[in-house]
Amino acid sequence: MSEAQGQEPFDRRMGLIALDWGTSSLRAWRLSETGAVLQFRQQGWGIMHLPEGGFAAAFAAITHDWMQPGEAVAAIACGMVGSRQGWREAPYVPTPAGLEQLSANLLTLEAGPGIKLHLVPGVLETNDPLAPDVMRGEETQAMGAAGRLGGDALLVMPGTHSKWARLRGEALNSFRTMMTGELFALLRQHSILGRGQAEAPAVTQDAKDAAFRSGVLAGQTHGASARLFSTRALTLTGQLELGCALDYLSGLLIGEELRAAAPDLASAARIAITGDAALCERYARAFTLVGAAEPERIPDTALDGLLRIATRAGLLPASASDGAA
């Protein structure tokens, strides 16, 4: 367990416990009533990797000694913990969804004696009835980012399931999921395109960069599906070093994402990106390669979002989330 001690005085009676509880990890913050971070802990207890005793045991362990017995501290959590496979299902709220809709639809359960845990609902994209979409966890990041952006923007959240969200006046107006990260992982681990990587001769960073560039341009121009197999053909003809094949493949898939998002990219007044720093860097490179504006980088906004939703729900004083954002 990693743990960090904040600098502010520890007030056991007030404040909030905030959790970002996803599929593969659990992060927990002990916050003062002004929203300052007093303590932070992280565990690999994603909802698919719970310790013995399940959700309640994980919650008790990660918040250990953050509350006196019987103390009524509020807690809030976002992410897959509120899914059908989670602790309890917090039903999706439809787009458009902002702080008001999210805070009004928290699902409350008793996480321990006297401890109310409020689960942030996911969001259901309803703009195209034939193509619904869902998010759970990213709506909270989006609320955090919205606090910083302060107005209309296109917010890109790359990852296993990349989300492209349109913020209108700080509310999530619409969004679209691309399975880029999951597809890349599948193709690398299980397909013919990942074969031989372990024994591939070393390559230069320049060669890797050039391969990524070719992939992005091919994916954006022709689509990833049409060019997927060329990853293999290019290595067979010697035009692509085997050690660069995954860079090319990564480029192809991100290029496909940019291809699908072309209308959004063209019409967005402001573009921002948030998530894993290395991945955001990779996406930012792809943006410039296809001639799009470089997106603003926004650091991890899950905690900001939890604070803003908790504040709107009255779990913290109104001044708390100002400080965090």
Place this chain on the structure above:
Amino acid sequence: MSEAQGQEPFDRRMGLIALDWGTSSLRAWRLSETGAVLQFRQQGWGIMHLPEGGFAAAFAAITHDWMQPGEAVAAIACGMVGSRQGWREAPYVPTPAGLEQLSANLLTLEAGPGIKLHLVPGVLETNDPLAPDVMRGEETQAMGAAGRLGGDALLVMPGTHSKWARLRGEALNSFRTMMTGELFALLRQHSILGRGQAEAPAVTQDAKDAAFRSGVLAGQTHGASARLFSTRALTLTGQLELGCALDYLSGLLIGEELRAAAPDLASAARIAITGDAALCERYARAFTLVGAAEPERIPDTALDGLLRIATRAGLLPASASDGAA
């Protein structure tokens, strides 16, 4: 080992042994000098699943008692046996490639005492230097199909790696690979989209057909990448029964294939399809769903192709492949 005995008299001194030797299976025919099938055997000895003793042992076992000791019988093989991971590499010949180019570039090795085995080369698509493509095995099927079609056509060979080939005057003029089958298998087995299938409640065939139809239309109109995650979102919203999710996904991926092939489909004078019967049936449905002409079905043409190439190479009398086609 499955085995079938032909009706013609067995002439040990003449004729040909023809092999279709791919990644996952090995099929062998004993042919008379007129190209008639005398015997047929099949084994799971694909190049990734060889018995002890490797290629030579597999060859000896599957042709067991088809030759007298010391008898000089010619053999021909197509498929991954001629790849870098195969028995010996038969280098790719570039497009355009017909009987002339393939038969002139057979790679010959000694498969046993006095037994010459001729490996059919694969074909390298060279029309776009930035996007080379390769096939190995399908060129032989294409030669078989070309014998039946007798002229220009678009030939679709669906499978793990679907091939869309343009035949011009019986030669392979160009082709493109789509990894549809491999992608479907990966997504079904390893992704979030295949989750829960084992426990899914039973569904009707009508519901499955409707899901496939929706998938084809969505994939062809919007692209598979843009709609992949909707497979999950549609089941979460109850718009798609879990037991129909894979039909929808299959439709999406085939729809994407039709989307990528749209220019070919529009310009082809004649469209034919060959391969696994159930898969061809599924593709033919997709063709009609998107308003394309229903493709002509051509039965398995690997043996026809081997016969035509062997005949052109002088391994059989010129009259042999007439009978087969």
